[in-house]
Amino acid sequence: MTTPYILAQIVNGIILGSMYALVAIGFSMIYGIVRLINFAHGDILAIGAFASLAGVAIFSLPFPLAILAVLAVGAAIGVFIERIAFRPMRGAPQVTGFIASLAVAIIIENLGILTVSAQPRTFRVPHYLNDLVNIGMQSIRVIDIAIVILAVCLMAFLALFVRFSKIGIAMRATAENYDVARLMGINIDRMIMTAFAVGSGLAATAGLMWGSKYGQISPLMGLVPGLKAFVAAVIGGVGSITGAMLGGYVLGLAEVLFVGLLPSEYSGYRNAFVFGALILILLLMPNGLLGRNLEERA
Amino acid sequence: MDQRASYRAFILVSLLGAGFVFLGTQSLDDYGRSIIEFVGINIILAVSLNITNGLVGLFSLGHPAFMAIGGYTSAILLIPANRKALLLPDLPHWLASQEWTFLPALIAGGGAAVLAALIIGFPVLRLRGHYLAVATLGFIFIVQSLAVNLSGITRGALGLSGLPALTTLWWVYGWLLFTLVVCWRLKHSSLGRTMLAIRENELAASCLGVKVTHTRIFAFALGAFFAGVSGGLWAHLVTLISPSSFTFLLAFQLVVMIVVGGSGSIIGTMLAAAILTIATEMLRPVEESLDLFGASQILTALCVLLVLIFRPRGLFGTAEPDLLRWSGLLFGRHWTRSGSKNRRKEVS
Numbered sequence: 001m002t003t004p005y006i007l008a009q010i011v012n013g014i015i016l017g018s019m020y021a022l023v024a025i026g027f028s029m030i031y032g033i034v035r036l037i038n039f040a041h042g043d044i045l046a047i048g049a050f051a052s053l054a055g056v057a058i059f060s061l062p063f064p065l066a067i068l069a070v071l072a073v074g075a076a077i078g079v080f081i082e083r084i085a086f087r088p089m090r091g092a093p094q095v096t097g098f099i100a101s102l103a104v105a106i107i108i109e110n111l112g113i114l115t116v117s118a119q120p121r122t123f124r125v126p127h128y129l130n131d132l133v134n135i136g137m138q139s140i141r142v143i144d145i146a147i148v149i150l151a152v153c154l155m156a157f158l159a160l161f162v163r164f165s166k167i168g169i170a171m172r173a174t175a176e177n178y179d180v181a182r183l184m185g186i187n188i189d190r191m192i193m194t195a196f197a198v199g200s201g202l203a204a205t206a207g208l209m210w211g212s213k214y215g216q217i218s219p220l221m222g223l224v225p226g227l228k229a230f231v232a233a234v235i236g237g238v239g240s241i242t243g244a245m246l247g248g249y250v251l252g253l254a255e256v257l258f259v260g261l262l263p264s265e266y267s268g269y270r271n272a273f274v275f276g277a278l279i280l281i282l283l284l285m286p287n288g289l290l291g292r293n294l295e296e297r298a
Numbered sequence: 299m300d301q302r303a304s305y306r307a308f309i310l311v312s313l314l315g316a317g318f319v320f321l322g323t324q325s326l327d328d329y330g331r332s333i334i335e336f337v338g339i340n341i342i343l344a345v346s347l348n349i350t351n352g353l354v355g356l357f358s359l360g361h362p363a364f365m366a367i368g369g370y371t372s373a374i375l376l377i378p379a380n381r382k383a384l385l386l387p388d389l390p391h392w393l394a395s396q397e398w399t400f401l402p403a404l405i406a407g408g409g410a411a412v413l414a415a416l417i418i419g420f421p422v423l424r425l426r427g428h429y430l431a432v433a434t435l436g437f438i439f440i441v442q443s444l445a446v447n448l449s450g451i452t453r454g455a456l457g458l459s460g461l462p463a464l465t466t467l468w469w470v471y472g473w474l475l476f477t478l479v480v481c482w483r484l485k486h487s488s489l490g491r492t493m494l495a496i497r498e499n500e501l502a503a504s505c506l507g508v509k510v511t512h513t514r515i516f517a518f519a520l521g522a523f524f525a526g527v528s529g530g531l532w533a534h535l536v537t538l539i540s541p542s543s544f545t546f547l548l549a550f551q552l553v554v555m556i557v558v559g560g561s562g563s564i565i566g567t568m569l570a571a572a573i574l575t576i577a578t579e580m581l582r583p584v585e586e587s588l589d590l591f592g593a594s595q596i597l598t599a600l601c602v603l604l605v606l607i608f609r610p611r612g613l614f615g616t617a618e619p620d621l622l623r624w625s626g627l628l629f630g631r632h633w634t635r636s637g638s639k640n641r642r643k644e645v646s
Binding site: 037085088089092094095096097098099100102103104106107109110111113114118223224227230231234268269270271272274275276278279282283286 | 357418421422424425428429431432433435436437439440442443444446447546547550553554557590591592593595596598599600602603606607610
């Protein structure tokens with residue numbers, strides 16, 4: 001096991017972590033405000049991937065512009081789902097929302113199968129993104145660098161937005177204390193909508209990245225990455241946006257290193273490793289790395 | 299109603315059921331029989347999942363994982379030794395020489411599922427609400443990847459095929475009856491009330507001396523036992539078991555049955571399971587002819603959303619409907635209606 005090999009694994013872990021982080025942010029934001037684990041969040045990833053495919057192939061958008069389009073589509077879908085599925089059952093027990101999100105996930109996946117078929121499709125990126133760049137001892141594809149840079153930019157922008165903008169402050173207040181925030185005249189519905197819009201937009205962008213990194217997309221592609229991003233959100237502490245970013249990178253690195261550094265006969269246990277980690281973390285540190293004790297989980 | 303009348307009622311209902319089963323074996327073709335068998339298995343699954351999800355209020359999605367464990371266990375025990383040598387040459391010797399009959403193998407499958415439930419239950423059942431749901435969902439993926447990778451025992455992604463088709467209507471009916479009796483007795487016993495107490499207010503229950511963790515693990519393990527047995531029934535009905543046999547989709551369908559039927563209501567869950575299974579089966583040819591694969595799942599999911607929005611307690615809540623009252627067939631005292639009044643409170 002040589003140093004370049006390990007370095008390459010670390011680079012892969014960071015790329016995977018960037019995507020997990022983007023999806024995990026949505027989980028955390030939505031949970032922070034409505035206390036809902038949105039199981040359908042992973043499927044936004046698939047929608048994002050197909051939206052970008054459609055944008056590039058049908059409307060022949062230039063790739064950078066496709067990113068904006070995907071953000072917008074993701075946000076719109078997030079808001080739509082919130083409006084029709086989750087708003088009517090606000091105030092119901094938490095599990096109700098979770099079951100509803102399962103139902104939404106099933107609907108999205110099957111609509112996907114109905115419209116674009118379950119057959120995986122190839123996802124091509126413009127050739128200039130496939131070139132190799134040499135950095136130190138590593139040669140890395142341009143797209144991989146672009147993924148990491150885009151993810152970091154989006155996250156930095158989000159952090160500033162949540163920290164300083166008026167809506168961001170209102171969102172934090174809502175997450176802190178729903179009822180008091182409402183008494184202070186914050187429009188809760190708008191805050192929830194914003195959380196869904198931002199979270200889903202980021203998840204859709206992660207879908208675009210997933211497609212361009214692995215070159216294949218299908219309507220069911222979002223299920224497992226979505227669940228793993230949830231694990232990332234738990235690692236970081238559900239409800240904390242910085243925690244979700246951190247958790248994404250921790251999980252991405254841990255997963256890739258697990259597969260890369262252990263003998264290859266263990267690599268099939270990749271998913272078992274991630275979900276085993278979830279169970280362990282929920283037990284040992286239920287508030288994650290950066291989360292606060294919002295309520296009893298264990 | 300006194301004890302004797304309830305026994306009489308039970309015997310009457312089970313004889314009636316046996317009559318229908320006899321009619322079914324005589325008049326139905328293979329396809330029709332297999333549908334009824336699936337209905338029975340799904341009822342066993344949904345009713346037993348309802349112990350954890352409905353009575354104790356633990357939201358578990360782990361049933362498919364227990365089915366897989368039970369299914370593989372019973373399949374491995376049942377495959378004749380000479381065939382096992384061909385299919386699974388790497389099996390340890392003591393396991394390779396086993397040739398069990400159906401009933402002990404099914405029970406062993408249930409036992410294996412209970413064992414798994416105990417191992418996973420001690421850590422996981424400390425979690426609540428949707429955290430438990432996600433953890434048990436993770437458990438499905440863990441079991442799945444074990445089934446794919448432990449190819450010495452499970453033959454990996456290929457799965458075990460050509461299993462003997464041992465599951466008949468009578469087997470399903472017998473286990474269904476057993477499940478119903480156990481669940482009904484449980485719900486109307488003091489233990490069942492303890493479970494409801496935990497569901498309604500855990501703190502108050504534990505203050506009154508209820509052993510919360512014990513009761514939860516018991517309920518979880520009991521549900522797992524029936525899931526394991528149904529896994530065995532399922533495998534020997536389909537004559538194939540593979541890592542993709544039992545997925546999260548199945549967990550969702552079971553949850554749908556409970557949500558629609560009313561969490562905690564045995565008869566409600568039974569009805570919902572039967573209707574959903576038959577409806578899915580009826581829609582399948584329509585789906586195929588119109589080339590609309592997945593449409594029935596969309597419909598089911600939409601139904602669930604509507605039920606959650608407009609009738610969040612399901613059709614019957616925790617109560618058992620009066621369907622059987624007309625002939626005084628109720629098994630025990632009539633279940634109090636208090637369950638439907640005390641809406642499940644949860645601080646959000």
